[in-house]
Amino acid sequence: MKEVLMINVDELWLKGKNRPQYFRAIKSHLKDLFKKSHGVSTTIINVNQRLVATSEKAFARDIQDRIINVPGVHSICLAEMAPLDLEEASKIAIAQLDKMESFPKTFKVTCKRINKQFDMRSMDAAREMGAILLRHYDGTENALKVDVRKPQVFVDLKIHRDGIYVSTEKRLAIGGLPWGTSGHLVTMLSGGFDSPIASYMMARRGCKQTFVFFYAYPYVGEEVKEKLLDMASKLGEFQRGSKIYIVPFGDLQDLIAKSCKEEYRTLLFRRIMVECSTELASRIKASALLTGDALGQVSSQTLENISYIDRVSKLPIFRPLIGFNKIEIVNMSKVAGTHDISVRPHDDACSLFAPKHPVIRPDLEYLKEFESSFKYEDAVKNAVDRSEIYAISSIGEVKLVSDPIE
Ligand code: ATP
Ligand code: MG
Numbered sequence: 001m002k003e004v005l006m007i008n009v010d011e012l013w014l015k016g017k018n019r020p021q022y023f024r025a026i027k028s029h030l031k032d033l034f035k036k037s038h039g040v041s042t043t044i045i046n047v048n049q050r051l052v053a054t055s056e057k058a059f060a061r062d063i064q065d066r067i068i069n070v071p072g073v074h075s076i077c078l079a080e081m082a083p084l085d086l087e088e089a090s091k092i093a094i095a096q097l098d099k100m101e102s103f104p105k106t107f108k109v110t111c112k113r114i115n116k117q118f119d120m121r122s123m124d125a126a127r128e129m130g131a132i133l134l135r136h137y138d139g140t141e142n143a144l145k146v147d148v149r150k151p152q153v154f155v156d157l158k159i160h161r162d163g164i165y166v167s168t169e170k171r172l173a174i175g176g177l178p179w180g181t182s183g184h185l186v187t188m189l190s191g192g193f194d195s196p197i198a199s200y201m202m203a204r205r206g207c208k209q210t211f212v213f214f215y216a217y218p219y220v221g222e223e224v225k226e227k228l229l230d231m232a233s234k235l236g237e238f239q240r241g242s243k244i245y246i247v248p249f250g251d252l253q254d255l256i257a258k259s260c261k262e263e264y265r266t267l268l269f270r271r272i273m274v275e276c277s278t279e280l281a282s283r284i285k286a287s288a289l290l291t292g293d294a295l296g297q298v299s300s301q302t303l304e305n306i307s308y309i310d311r312v313s314k315l316p317i318f319r320p321l322i323g324f325n326k327i328e329i330v331n332m333s334k335v336a337g338t339h340d341i342s343v344r345p346h347d348d349a350c351s352l353f354a355p356k357h358p359v360i361r362p363d364l365e366y367l368k369e370f371e372s373s374f375k376y377e378d379a380v381k382n383a384v385d386r387s388e389i390y391a392i393s394s395i396g397e398v399k400l401v402s403d404p405i406e
Contacts (some may be wrong), residue, residue, distance in 0.1 A: 002081040004165060005059045007044075007051040007067065007159070010074035010175040011253030018386045022208055025178035026072040027051065028075050029240045029394070033070065038063045047160065050112050066395065068171055069237050071203050072178035077156065084118060086125060087367075089164040090132040093155050096168040097142075106147035107133065118159045124137060129157060177206030177316040179240045184208045184286040185318065186277045189235075189244070191227055191346040192319055194292025196235055196338040197329050202290055203238035210242060211235070214249035214273050215388075217405065222348035229390060229398050231341050236388075245387040247276055248405050252379055253353055255335040259374055262355040266300050267308065269353070272376060274313050281315055288316040294329070295322050295382035299358040310360055312371070 006028065012022045015038045027044055030051070032040040042055040053059070059078060067076055080096070082089040097103065111126035120128065130146055133155065158165040185202060187209045189195045199209060213228045225246060232244040256268045277289050293301045312318060321329060333339040389402040 001003075001052070002163075002303050003058060004081065005053040005064070006068070006077050006079050006165065006167065007053060008074045008076070009049065009051065010072055010173075011177055012072065013049065022072070022178055022181055023051075025181050026070065029065065029070050029072075029179050030395050032240055032288075033066050034063065036393065043360070045088060050158075051292055064171065066237065068173035070179075071174060071176050071206055071238060072181075073173035074175050075170050075172050077167040077170045079156075079158070080090055081163040081165050083163055084115075084159070086120075086128055086132065086164070089157060089166050090129060090136070090293070092166040093133060093168060094136055096166070097153070097155075100168070102149040103142050104144070104152035106151045107153045107155055108146060108148050108151035109155045109157065110135070111159065113159040115159050115161045117161070122159075125157060125159065128140070129155065167300070174200075174204050175236070176204030179203070179206060179238075180208040182206035183288070184210070184284070185288050185290045186281045186284075186286045187211045187235075187290040188273060188277055188292075189213050189228060189231060190292070191224060191231070191342070191344075191348070192292070193299075193326075193329050193333050193338075193342040194294060195290075196231055196292070197332050197336060198290055198292040198318075198320050198370050199235050200238060200317060200332070200336040200338070203235070207290075208242075209235075209239060209290065210280070210286060211244040212277055212280055213244060215246045215275065216253060216347075216383050217248045217250045219250050219253070224346045227341065227344055227346050231338065232390065232392050233396040233398050234338055234341060235393065236396045236398075237337075241391070241395050242392045244390050244392060245280060245384070246390075246405070247280075247383050247387045249273075250381065251384055252276075252376070255376070255379060256374075257353050260370055261366070263357055263359045263369045264362065264366070264370070265353055265355050266358045267305050268370070270300050270305075271309055271312060274309055274381065275376065275380050276384055278313065278315050279380050280387075283384070289313070290318045290320075292321055292329075294326070295326050297326065299360055302360050304361045308364070308367060 040057045044053045109126040109130045111122040113122045185207045187199045189211045
């Protein structure tokens, strides 16, 4: 019996003439994963805008778990192929249902007839299959009922030229657009809940990302770095290969703390982080920055402070969480798989330097004055030069590629 993995794409149907380019991107991401996680060679073909993967070996849960994290994939289902005959197809459906951990009470058959030579229309084939299954289980302890609105199980048939693909388990994936088709961002990653979710959301929108963490070395311990590397490894699973730059930030924090009014420290730390991220973006040809800001969440995220940062930033700053409540972000982190890393406690150098009363409505005149006297260009370049850089593979392997910090 031939087993295939059906990979349904998400928004690619919206695309016009450039659709092949999107398919190429998603296919190459999938191929990379199969190569790293599945072991044996896998063929992926496009059948009516659906990707069908076949290989010599069964598709283990592990590779399926990875594929549902590929941006652009809407859902997957493991299907087995029957000859072009509904009775034969029903045997497969029954075997799959019987194997289920908890037997369903209700089901619905869905059917798509791609092969127009098949002598039954989709609706009729679905109805017929439903009738066969009802008959089969009738009077047994597993008596089934049809529920077209909220069935516990979908029995899905895809009638192709070479046979009928039958599947009873569909898993939803993260959806959106394939990796790299929406440009390259520098993602400012801190240790909390927000920035990883910002990254997750923009990964779904097809953004390639390079992560940057401002490491308040020597004011915080090594565990912070470990935490960030674990987070980058997790977020790397939504990328087709990425990097994290650990930028030494202690010297810059010192410099700012000495040069500005105390209440402006947090805002100006953020401003210099943006400056360093912009410098990094120009080196790696990224075209925008990404942060986990949510309006009003903390003092540096008041409308006035965000406006100031935007005014001085040379690159657009994406803030996908701007209108989200914290609880929504925490809930999303459970879905994205970042929650258990975010929840780990870590030292935060910003609080070490934190003013008692951080500015909420900055005096723009003061900031202008500060900007004209504070020369930070060399310090910014120097900090980025001293970054420790790690590569992250599509399955989350982290490897040091450059370590100049001191
Ligand atoms: P998180 O956003 O990860 O939950 P947080 O809420 O503690 O952490 P804030 O102080 O709210 O972070 O900072 C707002 C945004 O600024 C973060 O979402 C992140 O994008 C960026 N940022 C803050 N600190 C750092 C840092 N040390 N390195 C990189 N980016 C940072
Ligand atoms: Mg935050």
